[in-house]
Amino acid sequence: KMEAPSGVLLHGPSGAGKTYFFQCLEGEVAAPFIEVKCETLFSKYLGDSELRLRKAFARARQVAPSVLFFDNIDAIGMPRNASDSENSVHTRLLSTLLNEMDGIGARRQGALPDDGDDGAAKPRRRKRDVLVLATVGRKDALDAALLRPGRLGVQIELGPPSAAEREDILRVAFQAVRLSRDVDLGALAQRGEVAGAFGAHLRALARDAAARALQRRERSLRNGADDTDGPADEEGAFDALEILPSDIDEALRRLMG
Numbered sequence: 001k002m003e004a005p006s007g008v009l010l011h012g013p014s015g016a017g018k019t020y021f022f023q024c025l026e027g028e029v030a031a032p033f034i035e036v037k038c039e040t041l042f043s044k045y046l047g048d049s050e051l052r053l054r055k056a057f058a059r060a061r062q063v064a065p066s067v068l069f070f071d072n073i074d075a076i077g078m079p080r081n082a083s084d085s086e087n088s089v090h091t092r093l094l095s096t097l098l099n100e101m102d103g104i105g106a107r108r109q110g111a112l113p114d115d116g117d118d119g120a121a122k123p124r125r126r127k128r129d130v131l132v133l134a135t136v137g138r139k140d141a142l143d144a145a146l147l148r149p150g151r152l153g154v155q156i157e158l159g160p161p162s163a164a165e166r167e168d169i170l171r172v173a174f175q176a177v178r179l180s181r182d183v184d185l186g187a188l189a190q191r192g193e194v195a196g197a198f199g200a201h202l203r204a205l206a207r208d209a210a211a212r213a214l215q216r217r218e219r220s221l222r223n224g225a226d227d228t229d230g231p232a233d234e235e236g237a238f239d240a241l242e243i244l245p246s247d248i249d250e251a252l253r254r255l256m257g
Contacts, residue, residue, distance in 0.1 A: 007101060007132040007151050009073075011139045012158030015200030018135040019071055021158070025133075032066040034059060038075035042089065049089050050096040057100040057130070064129035073134040074141040094143055101132060101151045160196050163189050169199050173206035177213075178242040188248065193256040201255065208251035213243045 026033040167189035
């Protein structure tokens with residue numbers, strides 16, 4: 001029988017959508033989803049950082065089957081080097097993480113069959129009942145031991161979207177606003193300025209273009225004029241707000257230029 005992976009690593013540049021991917025996954029998985037913010041693990045007290053990490057795994061095992069999510073895991077999984085002391089907090093945290101992923105923590109804490117209310121023994125919790133998900137910008141920012149099979153053995157790279165995928169992202173990003181008939185999202189997705197853009201960049205482009213359209217309408221209202229054929233009153237003017245190609249061009253120059 002083939003076992004499911006114990007860990008999955010999603011890696012790619014900032015803005016690629018790694019965290020967003022797992023946030024979407026959280027709504028689809030019929031299991032407890034526990035997020036660990038790596039920066040909160042660090043403590044000034046000796047041994048407290050490792051204890052916090054062990055408690056996260058213990059909590060995941062208590063509600064297993066479950067998902068344990070580490071965003072930017074390089075904060076605790078950076079490579080060891082010759083200058084590192086065995087007592088450094090990073091070395092201790094990495095060792096604890098490796099042990100917990102190997103299931104050593106479960107054995108150390110006595111993961112024996114639990115007695116139920118009727119005195120009958122419950123099945124032993126297995127290591128594979130907890131799936132570890134993690135994100136990192138660059139895979140080489142992690143210690144090699146963390147990437148071995150049985151730990152974060154499944155590694156998925158998020159590269160830049162294709163032109164067709166960029167168009168889909170743009171349609172979602174602009175869906176809350178009205179676009180001028182002269183705006184062609186398909187042509188926008190093909191433009192060189194967005195060739196290497198990720199989802200976060202395209203969403204920022206939509207927000208910036210909408211902000212520029214709003215500024216243009218506010219200027220129009222202050223001047224007592226209307227640059228569209230829509231109503232001239234303030235409420236109707238904002239209802240008639242639409243994004244023009246010039247709004248997108250200005251946003252592109254600021255964000256992608």
